[in-house]
Amino acid sequence: MLSPPPSESEEVDPWERPTAEVLSGVSALLAERGLSIDIEALRLELEGSAGGPADLSVPLHRVARQAGRDPAELAGELTKAWPTRGSTLNASAKGAYLNFDAEPNQLAATTLLLIGLRGEKYGFLRPTATSVCVEHTSANPNGPFHIGRVRNAIIGDTYARILRAAGHPVTVHYYVDDVGRQAAVISWIWSKPRAEWPPAALATLPTGSDGPALNEKPDHYYGRPYPAVSALLKEDASLAADLGSYAKQVEEGRAPPLHRELSAKVLDGMLASLARLGIRYDELVWESRFLGDGSVDKMIARLKAAPHAVQEENGAWAIDATGYGLPQESSRLIFTRADGTSLYATRDLAYHESKFAAFPRVIDVLGADHLLHSRVLSALLTEIGEPRRPEFVFYQYIQAPGGSKMSTRAGTAVYLDDLLDEAVSRAHTEVLARREDLDDAAVDQIAEAVGASAVRYSILRVAPDKPVQFRWEEALSFEGRTAPFLLYSYARATTLLRKAGRLEPPYPSEAGQLVAPEERRLVRTLSRLPGVVRYAARTGHVHSLATYAHELADAFHSCYQAVPVLRAGAERESRIALVAATRTTLGTTLDLLGLARPERM
């Protein structure tokens, strides 16, 4: 990277100065009239006014009313009082609003200068020392991903990217459950000789095969018997008991080597799918670690000493949860089974204590089905005297096409691998139809980028707490508000710049001649990225960045259509600089969303 991190004093946002100017200017003018306004509230108000009728707008209803004055009249008065000299903003009154518009040439100059200086780091905020641990995905290694679960990984990965851009050192965890009963099912069945497999389980394997077919990923192959076996376990008590004793061995660290081996293989297959979406982890945290290092035992000891610890008649230990506001107040939070083994919540507690020891901020991305668990965790943290809490980001599951829950067993699951393959294959067709000049390798590369990005964006564009139904047509759509629209915008900018003979970000002095409405709209959109990053980092609304990406690409496509660049006269250099700024900014936005940035399409 060309660009060093910004120093404390360095500007990162073109709106920083104008906002400060309005805050101090308006409060000074009001003070002269014996009025006051809440600066912090106004700051938020201004942040939210981007995209409105004015660049920065101050509603005066409240202040005026408190002073018994007519808002519109006050707005007019303040407009006249606003210093015309020394200000980069034009003040105007519209009804009760005191509006400020940045002078377009000034805004273009500031924005392009900033993008030129920061390069690929434009959009990044000032660094902070507060490190964050983001845990996401954490799906059990017992079979391939389906779309319902993968929303977690996509949201979590994007949030981690955004937090990094917001200046945090970020560590991403995948918590791998290799301990509980669910985790034991796979190795338990595969550790048995084939002759001992229940027929229903055996029937899930391809006939005559002895191992994974060459073209079948390990998560798919070893995951084959899982649905059938878990169904059998619900009906067959002796089978369940057999699994129980196997699971106890696992928890006690006496599992056959096959256990860890299969967990790792299946996980590898799952991670390979996620890697196609650009998702990677800093650390795989194996749950068994907390059993091995004694931290679960220590946690159990702490829980037994907790204020509301009770032992059940059969020997299990629990926390009396009455008073924690959980549903079914009379129920108890069991933390050791009758046989003395630990439960998921107990181990998760040990894991969280290890996270708190290393990170000031801890974020967990969880499906809506884990809401109660998060409350249980909080209650248990209180019990052990831990004041800190993770920040939870919840998302609703993606439902199967019919509207039912996505379930492997019910056959309603849509697998990530299948969706990716289909998307890439469709992208391949599209590329071939448009580009006869490319060689096979180039076509493949573009198709992979377009297909994978389309899948990722189709999930990212919707607010996490919105329940959505999966639809093939939507996930595979390549037009309108989709990733290909964004990627195409980037590819267009890149091609244009290549023809112009330079791909670098703009130079400081080049913003002079951007006067077309399309150009001014594009500049405004470019100027907003740092604000969008700040908002997304603060709220966890990663989809707001997805929305922004579309607005940026849209503004560029319009501009591209309306304003010639290479054939332009005096404006040529300014326009090339604008395209360069767009390419840089859009590239960063695509990176933050985990989408590809193809040089051509």
Added chain:
RNA sequence: GGGCGCGUCGCCUAGCCUGGAUAGGGCACCGGGUUCCUAACCCGGCCGCCGGGGGUUCAAAUCCCCCCGCGCCCGCCA
């Protein structure tokens, strides 16, 4: 039954945290655009009063209450 989330044009969706100016986009549909930097594009048109009711407020898609619909959860599973 209880808890939580969601309910915005024919379909999908932003805005709801921080109440404020004619509620933004996309798909579909209709009509235009390629002797010119990639038409996975652009321009225009059509379409909603924000699930229903009540309340707070100068002002409610946004806050509060009730109701309806959908989803998730309520294991010594994870």
